Amino acid sequence: MKCAVHTEGASLIHFTQMAMETDTVSRPRIWAVGISRLRELFIDIAGAYADRAELDVVPLGFEDAASSIESAYDDRPDVVVAGGSNGAYLKSRVSVPVVVISPTGFDVMHALTKARREGASVALVTHGDTPGEIRRFLAAYGIDMICESYRSAQDAESLVLDLRDRGVDVVVGPGLVADLAADAGMSSVFLYSRTSVVAAFETALEVAQAMRREVARRNRLDNLLQHLRDGVVAVDAGGRIEAVNRRLAAALGIADASRAVGRALLDVAPELDGVLPDADGDVFGTVRGVSYAIHRGPLAGDGASGGTIFTFQESRAVERLDRSLRSRQGAQEFVARYRLEDVVGESESMERVRALVRRYAKSDATVLILGESGTGKEMVAQSMHRLSRRKDFPFVAMNCGAFPEALLESELFGYEEGAFTGARKGGKAGLIEAAHRGTLFLDEIGEMPPALQSRLLRVLQEREVIRLGSTEPTRVDIRVIAATHRTLAAGVADGSFRADLFYRINILSIALPPLRARSNDILPLATDLLMRAAKRERALATRVRSRDVAAQILTPLAHALQRYPWPGNVRELQNIMERIAVEITDLDVENGRPVALTLDELKGIAPEIFEAESQANVARSLRDLGRSVEADQVRASLAAFGGDREAVCKALGISKTTLWRRLNPKR
Incomplete structure (x- = not known):
């Protein structure tokens, strides 16, 4: 037990019990301030609290007591206990809690x-x-x-x-x-009795313990605050700093963050004036030559009356994080975006395609999708994945013609650490492994180098993959969908594509028709593509509010769209719709008037369509002219032979049917 009695000369009288001479620092520190009889009562009771608190009896009153409390630093009390007028005086003059003894x-x-x-x-x-x-x-x-x-x-x-x-x-x-x-x-x-003083001591202990819990909580929060990578400052309703971490203090040039607490933020950092957001939300601002994303929010959820917290995140860090997230999403978050409803077209050939997609989605067999470039092979593959039992797992797409052989191999099969110069530490899983339990879509499989075709064949046969530099196979559960614009049978014939791989992937097949083969689908598809472009642009969405509006915009173009051969198929049509969307966005339209493009404007947007139509018209005119000339020749011959058709047919070397057709070229 340790009981310290402070006397007028600042000397100490110690009463010691060795059994209790430990761990005084962790216990609450209480000063019992009183003179004369109250001091004697304090000393009499102090021993009972030696194991619960570090209790000091201070025989001072009023100004002397207040001065002693405020000048104490290392041994500053958590709580002060005092009686009567002394307690009331100290309450208004010291910065620590004061418990006033109340007689019962x-x-x-x-x-x-x-x-x-x-x-x-x-x-x-x-x-x-x-x-x-x-x-x-x-x-x-x-x-x-x-x-x-x-x-x-x-x-x-x-x-x-x-x-x-x-x-x-x-x-x-x-x-x-x-x-x-x-x-x-x-x-x-x-x-005062012993009972009233004990009650005051008990209250003081409760206050001290609550304060210590609050201090510990604040220390934990402050420790968390100091370890944040962003700069953070919390201010009260008056704009005075309650807490600031070292990162922001360093950025603002504040040498001692602890000394800034209690001061007005704008006094400490006047460069923030006009930079901080006025309302909850985010703004970008520059402080001392560094650009920050600054967020303002309520402190402790109490709104402006409870204070405000500002976070400062360097714009460069935001950019790095964005690049990192994009990289991770591109490498790890493989999601099929398209549904079967996105495959537009009412032609018989497209109805058959949708029927096959629904049927093949129920199977795990490998599918080969055939079609020219731009016909929507990946869209069909994604639709099939979303209808399959694997829909909740990855859809991993790989273009086999987009990478050189060495890179394609490492991307597809993965590699172990040290497999080659520049290999990532710890190795990397390939796209085949990434597609585990999902779907692996191999686009342009006809472009795959022959050396990799044999490795892929083993994956399809054994459902296991071996990384570069490894000898241990990894089991994979995948469904494979392949696509190509080439005729793989011809590749098998000339030796550029393995026959065994062809038969392994050509279990189920879907042939996508080119756009020119389904001319009735062109206008509905163009309308749908224009609507999709409108949804991506807010300014355009207000102008193209429905399919009817989109169809009306495309009406002057309808004939040219249907006659154009579309060598780029749906992809080319989509590009032209994007051009039209840009023009509509910048179009100056009076309020309330419908959006419309003139034929001349459309010709300027998509000249290739109208050029193709003009060429077709010229060819048709030449054909009509030739037929007219032939009819005139036949009539002249009939006149020369006196109307004898058999003689004319013999002279011209044609049949009677041909003679009749040349006489009636428009039928």
Whole structure:
């Protein structure tokens, strides 16, 4: 047990019990401030709290006590316990919590009973107003007693002298009043009991423990704050700093972050004036030559009245994070975006394609999709994946013609650490492994180098893959969909494509018709593509609000669209719709008027379509002219032979049917 008594000369008197001489730092520190009788009571009780608190008795009062408390640094108390006017004085002058001892009803009754035995005239003197319950108690029991109160030590001294002059025999009050009464030659009864002081100590312990828990919580939060990679500052409703981490302090040139607490943020960092957002949300700003994304939000969810928290994230870090996320999404988050409903077309050939997709989605057999470039082979593959039992797993697409052989091999099959110069530490899983339990789409499989065709064949046969530099196979559960614009049978014939691989992938097949073979689908498809472009641009979405509006815009182009041969198929049609979307976005349209493009404007947007149509018209005109000339020749021959058709047929070397057709070229 350790009980320290502070005396006027700042010396200490120690009462030590060796069993308790440990771990005083972790226990709450309480200062019991009092003089005279209250000090003696503190010392008497202190021993009982040695194992629960580091308790110091400070025999000082008022200004001396306040000065001692505020000047203490290393041994600063968590809570102060004091009585009466001393406690009230300290409450308003020190920065630590003060628990004021309050006499209980039992204390008052016991003191008054004792005072009655010592004198006929008794006065009860309390700090502040006399509690109403005491007055009611005295009135209820018909006790004739003087009740007085004081505000300061000077008031107490004057009051005691006045009571003496009024013939009071006994004064009941706190230690200060009791001592003044004794000095004035009067009897006195000390108001505070052991019970009331113990109650004050218990309250002080609860306050100290709560404060320490709050300090520990704040320290944990501050530790978290200091380890954040972004700069953070929290301010109260008045704009004063409550907390700031080292990263932001360094960015703002604040040498000591702890000394900035309590000061106005804009006083500490005037360069933030005009940079901070005025409302909750994000803005970009430059501070000391560095660009930041600055976020403002409420502190502790209490809105502006509870304070505000600002976070500063360097724009370069945001850009790096964005690149990293894009890289991870491109490498790991393989998702099929298209559904079967996105495959537009009402022609018989497209209905057959959709029927096959639905049927093949139920199977795990390998599918080969055939079609010219731009016919939507990957869209069909994604649609099939989304209808299959593997829809909740990855859809991994790989263009076999887009990489050189060495890179294609590492991307497809993966590699072990050290497999080749520049190999990533720890190795890397290939796309085949990434597609585990999902679908692997091999686009342009006809472009795959022969050396890799044999490795792929093993994957399809054994459902296992061996990384570059490894000898251990990894089992994979994948469904393979391949696509090509080439005739693989011709590749098998000329030796550029393995026959065994061809038969392995050509289990189920879907042939996609070129766009020119389904001319009736061109206008609905163009309308759908224009609507998709409109959804991506807000300004365009307000102008192209429905399919009817999109169809109306394309009406002048309808004939040219259907006659164009579309060598680039749907991809080429999509490009032209994107051009039209850009023109519509920039089009100056009066409010309320429908969006429309003139034929000349459309010719400027897609000249190749109209050039093809013009060439077709020229060819048709030449054919018509030739037929007209032939008819004139036949009529001239008939006139020369007197209308004898057989003689004319023999002379011209044609049949009677041909003769009739040349005479009627428009039929």
